[in-house]
Amino acid sequence: MDPRLLEELIDWLAIPSISTGDGDHAEIERAAAWVVERVRRAGGEAELVRIGAGNPLAVGELRCANPAAPTVLIYGHYDVQGPGPLQLWSSPPFEPEIRDGRLYARGAADDKGNFLPLLHVACAMAADGTLPVHVRVLVEGEEERAGDAVAAWIRSDQRGADAAIVFDSGMPDAATPAITVGLRGMVMLTVDVRTAERNLHSGLYGGSVLNALHVLNGLLAEVLPGPDGRVREELRAGISPPSAVELQSWRLLVPGEQAIALAGGRPVHPGAGEEYYERNGADASLDVNQIVGGEARTVVPAHAQATLSLRLAPGQDPERMRAVLAELLRAALPDGAELELSATCAAAALFDPEQPALRLAAAALARACGREPVFLRSGGSIPIVAEMAARGYPVIVSGFGLPADNLHAPDESYELHSLEWGEAAARELYVGLAALGGGA
Ligand SMILES: [Zn+2]
Helix, strand or coil, rough: CHHHHHHCCCCCCHCCCCCCCCCCCCHHHHHHHHHHHHHHHCCEEEEECCCCCCEEEEEEEECCCCCCEEEEEEEEECEECCCCCCCHHCCCCCCCECCEEEEECCCCCCCCCHHHHHHCCCCCCCHHCCCCCCCEEEEECCCHHCCHHHHHHHHCCCCCCCCCECCCCCCCCCEEEEEEEECCEEEEEEEECCCCCCCCCHHCCCCCCCCCCHHHHHHHHHCCCCCCCCHHHHHHHCCCCHHHHHHHHHCCCCCHHHHHHHCCCCCCCCCCCCCCHHHHHHHEEEEEEEEECCCCEEEEEEEEEEEEEEEECCHHHHCHHHHHHHHHHHHHHCCCCEEEEEEEECCCEEEECCHHHHHHHHHHHHHHHHCCCCCEEEECCCCCHHHHHCCCCCCEEEEEECCHCCCCCCCCCCEEEHHHHHHHHHHHHHHHHHHHHCCC
């Protein structure tokens, strides 16, 4: 590993660029300016871009000698979560320290350490004239608080890109590099039921008036998954089944039953563990996240609220699924009850592992790590990737995070080995993606 990569990372990690409240805004500006300065030092152009009242984006460009070369957009975020209680940290969160092959600091894995190899290698190759693609740098400062400045930038950037690389993801284990080709979308829904002006006495009115918790239960019964854990067919419309390459790749992973057991969960149905990767990556799922209502005394509750998350498989349209879910709930509402729904939606994303950019990326990772990468689907959502997919960019979602990195928790850390693989992978990705040819 280039020792300067580690030095740079330690320098960047020492800036407490916290975006999740009680951070100092000056540190946000410093961490963003750090990126701009790094690109300029390598001979590129870079600036801070401000959209609305959000934290600045660091946007830059490292051009290669061949004007017809493809443009690769690299994305990361310089903001970090707050450290939480300092006494839970073995060393101060913004004084990076190496212990047992790991670098400890807030942001070490999420996302400074994961992302920096992409920037460092692009700068190093640009500075010595060996960069084979144009690299457009996009580093945001609101990922941890779900700001929308970066989405607005991606929607409005007229130049487009031939491919994008996002290192904000991980590996199933330290020996297996991975490319995440699918991300689920989501409809997050708040369901409010009102059945009376105020809570009533259960002795005087019970059995005669509507009970908001009972009504809410009735509505939920309409949309909850069956005993096999599957949601009803109406909520599964549009699902794209996994490809043969993906299915083959999933067989190399920790068996699903074991993955569930390691997390401390229990299968919803016999056999569900075996189907874990297919259920998690390529099916819809609905969970009630919270129910609030009533009091622990003799009342008939007048109001009840539930929060639901409907995760959508790639292929499903979030707006359409929001409407279907709302219609199912409305149809089950008894006369006299009032229903209010409020939703936020996020799109799913799916990249065909057989398309040129993904094939080149898989070969690049195999060269860098000495082992073929697996193709994963994540059950979670990365909204920025869906924005890039909507622009038609093939996105290589990868990175070298591991379950032991303690993201968002005390003693966050990143393996030096992951940093090394990140550096090698960045170099091979730029070399490999040059074969795409320009266009954007
Ligand atoms: Zn995070």
